[in-house]
Amino acid sequence: MKIKTSKLFALSALLLFSAQTTFAQEELEKELAAPAADKEKVSATFKSTKLINGHTNETLYKNELDFKVDHRFGDIAGSNGGIRKFFGLDASTDVRIGFEYGLTDNLTIGLARAKGATAVQQLYEGSLKYRLLQQTTDNRIPFAVTLFGSNTIAAVAANKDDPASPIAYDGFKDRQNWVAQIILAKKFSPNLSFTLTPSYVHRNFTAFRDQNDMFAIGAGGRLKFSRRMALVVDYFLPFRNKSDKAYLEKVSATKFYNPLGVGLEMETGGHVFHLNFTNATGIQEMQYIPQTTSSWLKGQYRWGFSISRRFSFAH
Numbered sequence: 166m167k168i169k170t171s172k173l174f175a176l177s178a179l180l181l182f183s184a185q186t187t188f189a190q191e192e193l194e195k196e197l198a199a200p201a202a203d204k205e206k207v208s209a210t211f212k213s214t215k216l217i218n219g220h221t222n223e224t225l226y227k228n229e230l231d232f233k234v235d236h237r238f239g240d241i242a243g244s245n246g247g248i249r250k251f252f253g254l255d256a257s258t259d260v261r262i263g264f265e266y267g268l269t270d271n272l273t274i275g276l277a278r279a280k281g282a283t284a285v286q287q288l289y290e291g292s293l294k295y296r297l298l299q300q301t302t303d304n305r306i307p308f309a310v311t312l313f314g315s316n317t318i319a320a321v322a323a324n325k326d327d328p329a330s331p332i333a334y335d336g337f338k339d340r341q342n343w344v345a346q347i348i349l350a351k352k353f354s355p356n357l358s359f360t361l362t363p364s365y366v367h368r369n370f371t372a373f374r375d376q377n378d379m380f381a382i383g384a385g386g387r388l389k390f391s392r393r394m395a396l397v398v399d400y401f402l403p404f405r406n407k408s409d410k411a412y413l414e415k416v417s418a419t420k421f422y423n424p425l426g427v428g429l430e431m432e433t434g435g436h437v438f439h440l441n442f443t444n445a446t447g448i449q450e451m452q453y454i455p456q457t458t459s460s461w462l463k464g465q466y467r468w469g470f471s472i473s474r475r476f477s478f479a480h
Contacts, residue, residue: 205302207309210358211358212395212432214473215233216397216398217397217426217441217469219383221360222360224273225273226270226477227267227268227270229267229475229476229478230264230265230475231265233262233265234262234471234472235259235261235262235469236257236259236470237259237469239254239255240253240256240464257280258446258467260279260448262277262278263275263290270296272294273293273294273295274291281447281452282447287320287321288320289317292316294311295312298310309352310347310349313345317341317344323335342367343366343367345365347363356390357386360385361382362385363381364383366379366380366451372413374409376409379455383401383402384400393431393432394432395429396428398426399426400425400426401423403421403454421457421458422444425445429441438472438473440469441468442469443469444466446458
């Protein structure tokens with residue numbers, strides 16, 4: 166009887182082991198059959214193509230159109246703010262209306278018109294954004310890499326009376342400005358993402374002793390704290406020539422500051438709405454990186470918002 170029981174136990178263990186082996190093999194075959202690219206790519210690092218001032222790594226999907234409106238008001242406090250100016254709501258420092266379109270999932274083109282926040286105004290912008298690398302879940306590619314480039318043309322009338330003016334244009338070439346950025350982004354968790362943006366700004370024509378070429382580095386982040394709301398922040402550090410900066414601050418009786426933005430992101434279906442505060446008056450990279458002259462510590466920060474609405478033309 167003991168021998169029969171042992172044989173029965175051995176047979177049961179063999180069948181159980183065989184079943185487990187078959188199940189494990191089937192699971193492994195399913196894993197291998199799954200598309201590796203879909204399984205490994207990290208998506209939706211950010212919810213919008215921009216944080217506050219800076220771009221994110223996000224591009225549009227193929228045949229997707231993004232209509233975006235950005236607005237900056239006047240100073241909330243300081244000598245140009247307060248109740249007399251209704252905390253900046255009576256003034257508009259810059260307005261931008263733009264369209265972006267996804268030619269492919271990795272390549273987005275853009276056209277925009279902006280008021281402009283300095284003497285260089287009535288801006289037309291064309292841009293390209295290309296997703297070079299996408300972060301993977303297995304950390305084989307630890308962060309995403311996206312390239313951004315733009316050309317901005319000023320349509321404001323030239324100032325022929327003052328040769329030192331930043332708009333003393335002689336020709337069409339003087340009106341052109343260029344921006345190139347490498348956007349490095351990493352999604353640490355579904356709620357936390359960061360971006361780092363080495364940037365280069367070239368302005369064909371500037372005021373006397375202002376820099377035509379300027380390098381800068383930007384940093385930003387997004388912290389999601391509810392299903393549809395997140396805290397967003399970005400900051401840019403321009404690398405200026407010290408002697409030229411001192412000269413310009415002396416002759417203009419003002420100072421340059423680094424642009425800092427803090428905002429609240431709200432996602433409502435097809436809309437992404439940003440309510441933000443920033444000391445940058447300009448919206449375009451070629452203005453807020455080299456030309457921010459407002460200080461948070463002096464109350465020279467302003468309300469701003471951006472509304473993004475996406476439309477899909479995919480069949």
